Amino acid sequence: MEAFHRIWKKWRHLVIYGIILGLLIISLRLLRWKYVIADQSLEIYIGIVALFFMGLGVWVAMQWFKPKSNTAEETEFIPGQEPLSIDxxxxxxxxxxxxxxxxxxxxxxxxxxxxxxxxxxxxxxxxxxxxxxxxxxxxxxxxxxxxxxxxxxxxxx
Amino acid sequence: MEAFHRIWKKWRHLVIYGIILGLLIISLRLLRWKYVIADQSLEIYIGIVALFFMGLGVWVAMQWFKPKSNTAEETEFIPGQEPLSIDxxxxxxxxxxxxxxxxxxxxxxxxxxxxxxxxxxxxxxxxxxxxxxxxxxxxxxxxxxxxxxxxxxxxxx
DNA sequence: TTCAGCTTCATACTAAAGTACCAAATCCGG
DNA sequence: CCGGATTTGGTACTTTAGTATGAAGCTGAA
Structure with missing residues (x-):
């Protein structure tokens, strides 16, 4: 169980990517399935796809914004200090x-x-x-x- | 009740976005009823929906992580005034x-x-x-x- | 992999701050 | 002298702030 935990911690992101890919494939198959099923089902599938991609968008944006930590650490420091600037x-x-x-x-x-x-x-x-x-x-x-x-x-x- | 209030305060934006999302989905369904989409272009239609909602997800996440603007009132700064004296x-x-x-x-x-x-x-x-x-x-x-x-x-x- | 530092969150508690309402003494102008 | 504003102080209560402690996940460096 401990080993599983460590593996999960390390490969978590890859697993998530895998799940996403799997869901994509499943959704596509469901879309094909739709050709045999009643028409009204299509609305549901579109809704599912829309929800899923919106969630994916949120996740992607989070990944993009979160690790955006200190890249602009260097502040030019002129010897003649500004009296109102931060020390x-x-x-x-x-x-x-x-x-x-x-x-x-x-x-x-x-x-x-x-x-x-x-x-x-x-x-x-x-x-x-x-x-x-x-x-x-x-x-x-x-x-x-x-x-x-x-x-x-x-x-x- | 107190716990509910705190949770609501924290997640109310997400709830609102969820409601907006629901309305969008409904509008999509209405669109489908009005403009019948040919079977051949279904994949494209799904792709557009997916892209749109992914963009929407990104936007939602940006709103979520966007720093709040400071609405605190600032004192009028008239050039002639002494900045360090008491008003x-x-x-x-x-x-x-x-x-x-x-x-x-x-x-x-x-x-x-x-x-x-x-x-x-x-x-x-x-x-x-x-x-x-x-x-x-x-x-x-x-x-x-x-x-x-x-x-x-x-x-x- | 290991570990230290950072971040997050919780519970349980004490201390300080803040509100509401009241009341008495003082001071000052008409 | 009267009346309004100020100053002082109290009780009782609610709300924030702050402390102590523990726990867990994440990250980067060794």
Whole structure:
């Protein structure tokens, strides 16, 4: 069972592709089957195909958008610092993760945990986890302190 | 009931898209009744439907992952104004009392109600009263919003 | 493959914040 | 002196915020 789990983890995507191909073939066969079956069945098959391809479209888009993580890390840094720009060095020193920076950005805008969760499509529990870790790294105890510190360190807009 | 509410809040967009999808399918069926499609072009017809719905799926996913636009009100930025000074006019318009201004000043510094009470030699009850009145005048619901609004209105340092 | 770090989510709890309503003392202008 | 606004404080309650802990999946590097 353990071996199966590992194999599944590694070849999951290939299996999904296989299932998709299988479904495609099946749908095509069903379409042929339609020639022998009553006409009204065709509507159902078209609906199935439409649903399936819409789901496929969603999945494809998710694959396209999700792994689109940091490709633009390099920010040109001109010695003469802009007084209103973000202090990249301070940001690096804090070792904040991507999510923590996102959450911090919304906290500064006055979002509640629930609003942050909805904006990022996450659960409130997750937000609380990020917020707690954030406070540890910022060495603060409360939201207001975090906002104040983030502004003083110029790690948010 | 509470759980249902949370789930609804999170997935309501998907539900709406599902309804739209259903309407589209119905319209397709109606189209088929009006324009009889020759058997030879059935495969093409199916292909078009598949492509269309896959595109629709991609679009839905894009909507789903699209970051929410920030509708927060921005302060008018008049060139002649000093960007770092306190906006006295905005302050007057709010009709904040002396105490409320003091409390607001400490709130934006990250003070808790208890800390504010100690700093001003007052009880926490009193601070809560001032804070509540403050929120009413600022038209906000939470501490973070008050901080954000106070900064945007430039009524604090 | 293994492992550390990141992300996600849950439960259970405590602490802080916030609301609603009330009431008393003070201050200040008419 | 009266009355409105301010200031102070309380009780009771609901809502958010925050902590602690555990668990699981994923990813990238060793």
């Amino acid at each position: 990249e060095k301070a940001l690096e020193n804090l070792q904040l993760t991507q999510r923590e920076q996102e959450v911090l950005g919304l906290i500064v805008k006055g979002y509640s945990n629930l609003e942050i969760a909805e904006a990022l499509h996450l659960s409130v529990s997750t937000i609380k986890t990020h917020v707690s870790n954030l406070y540890s790294k910022l060495d603060v105890k409360r939201r207001g302190q975090a906002i104040d510190k983030a502004r003083k360190l110029r790690i948010v807009e | 006295e006019k905005a302050l007057e318009n709010l009709q904040l009392t002396q105490r409320e201004q003091e409390v607001l000043g400490l709130i934006v510094k990250g003070y808790s109600n208890l800390e504010i009470a100690e700093a001003l030699h007052l009880s926490v009850s009193t601070i809560k009263t001032h804070v509540s009145n403050l929120y009413s005048k600022l038209d906000v619901k939470r501490r973070g919003q008050a901080i954000d609004k106070a900064r945007k209105l430039r009524i604090v340092e």
